[in-house]
Amino acid sequence: MSDAKSPIVMIDRRVTLKWLAGAMAVGQLAACGDQAKGLTWPEVAAIKAQGIGVDPDLINPVVPWPLTMTQVELAAAAKLADLILPAEGDAPAPSKVGVPAFINEWVSAPYPDQHEDRKLIIPGLAWLDSESKTRNGVVFANADVGAQKLILDDIAFKDKVKPGLELPAQFFNRMRVLTLGAYFTTREGWADIGYIGNQPGTGDYAGPTPEAAAHIKGVIEAMGLTYTPA
């Protein structure tokens, strides 16, 4: 959190969650270079750090493990997340709502599931830069959008993965899942997808709005079935 001005590490929308002060650590993995290309990626050591614990403070939660991604990795992750889900209308880009910081929190966590993602994502981000350097002469974040998309087109569609790029495709899939999950659990993501819950109320549960009820009545009757009002 030393660089609070950077949109990449900023996490201004999450009011409750605190990271350990000074938790930003130096990345543990050097860039993989050209050898990262192809079918095998270097081993990524598991994180050994304090976890949440079996009895954490639920109201004042803390992420106790150090964050491990480098600025270079965060820049690549931010660019990739924003290509996965570009800003649209009022809906901001993932890098504006803390998604790269969340990816950092995730791949730095000392748990088996997150380690599986770390093994794909840290080398995957290095691969993106290396692939971009080979194709475009610059790292992924600095390539132009057209050149970035040409790389993604080789790894982003499950039936059209370029032979030999199966590992980068796996990496991309996990980045997509994490980006979408992180994004749509923010207030901006809720506004975009239309989640309007977590609103305590009094009295009976209101149930469907007249508009929602009329809509499902129409759907059900169009199928030749019988609608029963809630």
Place this chain on the structure above:
Amino acid sequence: MTPDEPHDAVVVGSGAGGAMAAWVLTKAGASVLMLEAGRDYHPDEAAMLNMAMDAPLRGVGTPDKEFGFYDATVDGGWQMPGEPYTMSEGSEFMWWRSRMLGGRTNHWARNSFRMGEYDFKPQTRDGLGVDWPIEYKDLAPFYDRVEKMIGVYGTNTGLENHPSSGPGVLQPPPKFRVWETFLKAGGDAINIPVVPARRAILTKKIDERSPCYWASGCGRGCGIGAAFQTTTSLIPWAKATGKLTLATGAMVYEVVLDASGKATGVRYIDKATGAHKEAKGRVVIIAASTGETARILLNSKPNGRAEGVSNSSGQVGRNLMDTVGSSVNAYFPNLEGRPRYNEDGAMGLHAYIPFWDYKGVKDGTAGTPRGYHVEIGGSFGDPGMGVGSGLDGYGASLRSDVKRRYGSRINFTQRGEMIPNAKSFCEIDTNTKDKFGIPVLKFSFAWSEHELNQVTHFQKNMKALIDKLGGTLAAEPAEPTKAISKGGEIIHEVGTARMGKDAKDSVVNQYGKSWDVDNLYLTDGSVFVSKAHKNPTLSIMALAMRSSESIAARLRKGEL
């Protein structure tokens, strides 16, 4: 009183069965010492309105908090450091423990379905398993009283083997949400009932407990007291009588008998100091959960009896059952793009599918002797980390795919009856001790063809329902041997000290009283004779109330 003083009753456990016993007995004027292995707890600790965005890793499950960051369970889960359990070769069993005041009532789904007439007489109906020593009508008044006391929403559907509650007992259920209304339309067309669920959640205020405010996942624990748990009800009520002494961090490991064979109390380890202590009472009530209760009985070796306490029948640890679980997921294009509104509701079932095919069971066309119900999930919820799973590509089309798909997926979850079998039991693993030095449990478990055939029935019928509504399966369900849950995974384990009519083949009588030890009672799921598809907690409480009133009467008469 202090834990060192003799009480009228020593109760081991503070979950559904233990807390009910403590409340009934303290209300009747008896002094009760409640021993809980975990720490003190109240759901004021729950972060009720924090969301995924406020939690580490967006709240997903981790080895530290297996059901997610916000799950009420503390110091528990499938695995606990220093407190292992083992399995016999070829067996898989999962044992969820909640070492905390209130036990698993702090996080249960609150689904509260009564067992019916058929469920008490399974052997009479189909020759399998064993009958209960009581009939539905023996327990019906206690179901009414428990439902009224804890607060259960639902309706009387009048469906076969799904008994009605008495007049004025149930609270009104919340309205169906759009996707539940949609499912009902499909179910109505092919004679699969979709009816209001029954859950231990207030929709009307009772005493100091507020009605549901239509937010906050119930598994977090409910600080406003709307979702029933013993830590906001039975335990504070028992405390208010002035007759309850509570000792937390008290790990009970054996029942103590005197030379005449009467129980004098239990021994436990005070976890704070490591000291071994003895708690004394005129009556001993064990409700430590079916696994832990069996473990305590089997680890007790008074007067050199190798088989343990209350085990002259050899049935302690046998007849271990869990609920049959499997699931099917589908997308419904007809639900895509529907108008948004707040679908949080009661944060769980408003509707469910009770078992309906009793005719098929009778004439053999069902292919399975026992039923199940289906718990259904959908809704516009907090999208969560799974919102992008299964999607392809990137860019604007991906954003529109996520939004189109939101709220159009429904999960169908089977919750079915298991028939007790000789391969499913727990015993003491003489080679393994926990960090307290107490020998641990070793589980053996196997499903039979009956449960596997039941999964087939479920899959076939849910596919018919999905088809009728134009849905597409998220994935073709696996074959039953792979689709079925692991033993224990549904956390409905019961049966390790069953009740019966005869001391030869049961551990306790119909009041939970040990056949061998006149002042030793069990009031948890261990006493179940069968595991109907109905979730066990409500029945545990009804049985515990019945047993505890019997104990109170005997205390009054000086029999104990």
